[in-house]
Structure formats: structure tokens, C-alpha cells
Amino acid sequence: MRSMEGGMTLLEVLLAMVVVAVGLFAAAALQVRALQATDSARHDAQAALLKHTQLERSRAADARKVQR
Structure with missing residues (x-):
């Protein structure tokens, strides 16, 4: 009879890695958008100044001219 160990299967590990990778890519995309927004705001501020x-x-x- 096989003993039931509490380990994770390879499929569970791969699925967890995919979830983490998607999260990291989403965070990286958000960071890029934030940098673009910051750059745009800087250009707008420079133009206003x-x-x-x-x-x-x-x-x-x-x-x-009026004083003369």
C-alpha cells in the first residue's frame, strides 16, 4: 500500500510558476505605464512653465513700453 505524502505534484508546481509569472509580467507592464505617465506629465509641466x-x-x- 502506498503512503500518502503531502508533497506537491509537478503539475501544481508548474501552475504556481505560471501564476507567479503572469503576476510579474502584469507588475512590469504597470511599471512601464507609470513611467510613461510620469514622462508625459513632466513634458506637460515643462510646456506650461x-x-x-x-x-x-x-x-x-x-x-x-507703458512707462516710457
Whole structure:
């Protein structure tokens, strides 16, 4: 008679590895999306800062014209 050991079968181990791999790939994809969003936000902030700087320079130039 065979004894019942509490070990895992090869199929269970492979299935667990597949589940872990899918989780890791999902986490990696999420990290890539976060990096893309961060880069996009940085570009938007730089564009807004540039526009604000140009607007302030224009206002300063107009103020100098009025003072003359």
C-alpha cells in the first residue's frame, strides 16, 4: 500500500510558476505605464512653465513700453 505524502505534484508546481509569472509580467507592464505617465506629465509641466515664462516676459515688455 502506498503512503500518502503531502508533497506537491509537478503539475501544481508548474501552475504556481505560471501564476507567479503572469503576476510579474502584469507588475512590469504597470511599471512601464507609470513611467510613461510620469514622462508625459513632466513634458506637460515643462510646456506650461515655458508658456508662463513667455507670458510673463511679454507682460514685462508691455509694462516697460507703458512707462516710457
